[in-house]
Amino acid sequence: MEKRDYLDLYHQMVVIRRLEERSAELYQQGKIGGFLHLYIGQEAVSTGLISVRRPEDRIITAYRDHGVAINCGLSAREVMAELLGKVTGCSRGKGGSMHLADVKKNFWGGHAIVGAHLPIAAGLALGDAYQGNKAVTVCMFGDGATNIGYFHEALNLSKVWNLPVLWVCENNQYGMGTAVERASAVSEIRRKADGYGMKSEAVDGMDVMKVREVSARLYDEIRNGSGPQFLEVITYRFRGHSMGDPERYRSSEEVKTWLENDPIGIYHRYLLENKIASEEELQEQIRLAEEEVNDAVTFAEASPEPPAEELFKHIYVEG
Template identity: 80%
Template sequence: MEKSEHFRLYHEMVVIRRLEEKAAELYQQGKIGGFLHLYIGQEAVSTGLISARRPEDRVITAYRDHGVAINCGLSAREVMAELLGKATGCSKGKGGSMHMADVHKNFWGGHAIVGAHLPIAAGLALGDAYVGNQAVTMCMFGDGATNIGYFHEALNLSKVWNLPVLWVCENNLYGMGTAVERASAVSEISQKALGYGMPSRRVNGMDLMEVRQVASEMIEQIRQGAGPMMLEAITYRFRGHSMGDPERYRKPEEVHRYQENDPIGIYRRYLIDQKIGTEDELNALDDDAMAVVQDAVEFAEASPEPAPEELYTNVYVEA
């Protein structure tokens, strides 16, 4: 990977972190309504995964979707404007935090209903297989989604039809406020793929380079006709499940322990140790990321609200 690509990925991770931190502030000020699920701590998963895709490859995810949107090429301005419910947002201010999408960038959205997007991912992959496209669908979901019917139906059919899907479980150890081992009979989520005869792997989701390497290998195998596979990325969210989470189910000491292995810090040390970047160069990227987010906030706050007639648009797809 070229130095410029490393710098791009580092910059994206920092933009995601700073954007999420700013979103938390705006939510507390009452400028963002509804639910808000922050991606802080999990940035290496989507950044590493999506950096391994080709333009034709599709990405679909759950409601913790702001970082995924950035990685798929949406601007910080579009994302922040959507969070504030403005007309300049990626979903015209009508989707909000959990429903960001841009099909022109092959980002098929964040989805609020737990696991409901997994059958949609199978459908996207079926469409590509039907017309002979060489695209791979990357479907991201949380560990909690693996305990419901959508997960099993989607994995089963993807294997029956040999669909080009990479199922990616972002295992941040908690489904809302319940630890994985309390809710799942099989706590090693990747093993669930074995019930469908599907290859699976586990990866350190805090290490961008490890995620990228393993994802690249699996995506290429799927593209060559190996059929669906599952990747479990072990990660950790530093904030609550959503902004209303009192976090009584875990101790501050546990959070601090994972923060000491911050994914941005891991990648930063890698870049310096491998002599890809210097402290000064990375500091400059940090500063630029902060400027990008501040510009996004100013843009969003100055943007107009959706017009009343927008309530009646995008209800049906035009033939």
């Protein structure tokens, strides 16, 4: 890793954090509609995971997708414009917060039905296997998705057909407001992979370097024909499930403990302690990230609404 790669990871995490904070403000001002699920606290997961992918590797995730979009290389502008429902958004203002995508960057969404994108992920990997592409499909989902039938159908098929999928469970401890122990028969989520004879491991999702290291190894193994593997990433969302969450289900002490474990703070200290970057250099990254997000908000607010004819566009490719 070059110094600029380390700084780039830091930059991405700060952009995500700042973008989410600004989104929350814009939501409260009524400029963002619908649901808004923030990724604050989980930045190290997608940043580490996606930092080691190759351009041909496909990424697909659930509805907590703003950070994943940034890590896949979407600009803060097109993400923010989509949140504001503008035609300059990555989905032309028709998808919203939960449906970001850019297939040219191999980011396949942004899917809002819990678990429903797992079968689709198996299909993306099938497409690569069928065409002889040496690509990995990375499918991210929450702990809540491991209790729905789609999860089991998709994991089973991926193993039966030896598909190149990395299944990544972001265990943020709660499926909406229901704690893992109250919803899942096994609280150590990775054990569910055993039922499909699939190799699994767990990693600390608050440490971007750890996530990056284990991901790089798993991509290699899968690319070389290991078949599907399962990675459980232990993380925590600092904010509620969505903006309308009263958070009656967890204590403020619990939240405080995790906040002290902030993924950006951990990485910040790591870069300083290992003398990879100076405090000034990191402050400069924070400043650049701020600028980028401010610019994105200005761009999104100034962007036009979708024209009326957009309503009937894209129902079908043909007529």
